[in-house]
Amino acid sequence: MKAFDLLPSLIRLVADEERADDPSGFLQKLHQRLEDMLHRPSSYHFSAADRLLPWVAPDPSVTDPMLRSTVVTSVLTTIWDADRAARRARLAAVVTDLVKANKRVLLIAPDNRTLTEALLAAAKGLRGAGLQYRSFLCGYEPPVITSEGGINLRDLTFDVQVSAFLGKSQADKAGLRRKLERYLELAPILRYKADKQKDLDEVRHLEWRLLTALGDTQAEIKRLQNLQAVYGRLPLWQRLGMQVVGSNVATMKENCALYEAQKQECMNELEVAQARINELKPEAHVGPELRPEYEELRDEIERLGGVAKVREVLVMEEDTKRLPFLQAKRVLAVTPVRVIGDAIFHSIRYDALLVDEGPRIPLPLLVACACLARERIVLAGDPHELPPSSPTPYGVSLGWPTSLSRPPAAPAQPAPA
Structure with missing residues (x-):
């Protein structure tokens, strides 16, 4: 099975949740994105996303999450560790390596707080490597943490950077x-x-x-x-x-x-x-x-071409200048909901996708973001949060959270001996 083969099932899954409740219209946008991926596959990158299949749709006979895939590949890197600080440090090291290799990176996390923490770890890693983190990092959403350790995260927000960039x-x-x-x-x-x-x-x-x-x-x-x-x-x-x-x-x-x-x-x-x-x-x-x-x-x-043309310029100028700015940033940190909900991300492609707290990102969002990465995916999280593989009404067995209406429940921690 390939990532492309999952799309019909994911589309049905999203459609079912969309019929239940979609006051913001986000599920409709996600539905449209998945439909676009299904009907225009040449506009997306499925090769790296295919490597996710052993983890998201594992063999039902494999009960240990760590044994879902034993294939070592440079296309998919997994950072499975129950210690959040340890895996954040490893993820930050990957960010530094990708920046040094001049790669464009999309960093996603399930919520804004987690994303802010991952961005802070990446900034510390770049600073430790002697790199100007302000030149490489950009957070698309306002940070939950204002500053820490001498790093002002507000300086990394997209609105602040783009305002300075486009002041005149x-x-x-x-x-x-x-x-x-x-x-x-x-x-x-x-x-x-x-x-x-x-x-x-x-x-x-x-x-x-x-x-x-x-x-x-x-x-x-x-x-x-x-x-x-x-x-x-x-x-x-x-x-x-x-x-x-x-x-x-x-x-x-x-x-x-x-x-x-x-x-x-x-x-x-x-x-x-x-x-x-x-x-x-x-x-x-x-x-x-x-x-x-x-x-x-x-x-x-x-x-300037008349009233209609000037109005068109005023409406489009922001996006046409925001888009090159986003493309120019080496590392963009954003939640998957924004990637799907904001039209500006529809045409941007990345060299690598870094996923923090991957098991907490619903599968439709993960696949939609994964198909924006050309070369590499880095998947980080706690493997104990992965649910066991189970059949679905859509004809496939999945071992990854799929609910878009509620976050996956954290697994029960074993009692100390």
Whole structure:
């Protein structure tokens, strides 16, 4: 049996627990990761993970955990010891050797406290070997222990290191974000002002037409009034000529009344238009400093490819710079839950996987992490914590903890003689 052959059983196991309870969505992510490993095996490394099979799926006839595998190989190193301090020291020595060999190492442990202790042991080992541990070690999660023995573990946390590494970039990104936010703040204001200016221009055009019509009407009224004033003094032939075209005193009075009504209508409409103009003026007004600021921001955003592109840059920049930083660190300490739950680990591969307190890491998580290691796996823990091999509903016998909802119970310690 190979590690790849275990995947269908592990997928069914995770699916059963996922149906029972998965409020955080972590089991769904683990399920997706295992499915991805099953359908895209070329993206993962199974050769080193295959060496785990004698330990995780042993022959049921082997009852002694230490005898599950007697094959000595450089691909899988086991550090089985009931003394935690002793196996931590050996694990730290392996870390030092791998760092000296310029290997990229993933160090995992079942919980944050155990991981912090393993990271501290690795830092002490590197310091004892005369190496700058800050340059090689990185803890992805906040440490449980702040400092010990002159080693400040907070300096090894990913957030602290990446903040220092990307200080200028973060400042630039913050400036770009402020520009985008200001642009998005001004854009609707300027659009609103532009719409109001358009309305104002239309009302002003209406005002001009009303004033023109009012002027023409007043001119006609004045002409008719002047004509009525001199009508009696006009020569007879001229009055007869005017009457032929229907222009006499009676019709001139009627026309004056019509023009007066038209004049009043124009004045009423003009009053409404001018009131609307007075309303629109402050709404359409743009401060002298606002438009240049907006145009400068607009040109900058357009130069960078538009709002959508800038948003994409702001969203992706953190991961695209976090990823090379993670890849540059020689030893990354992280819990398996983070490896599966954080998408940034999906594309990172390591030369070696170091597992502290291995029997306390559920098998689906162990296999998922093991397939990220190309060359070597170092498995450390107390062999007495390994459960005996037993059949499962998934068609395989397993001798490794599988429950993702509760940690494996520590074995009962033998009574002193």
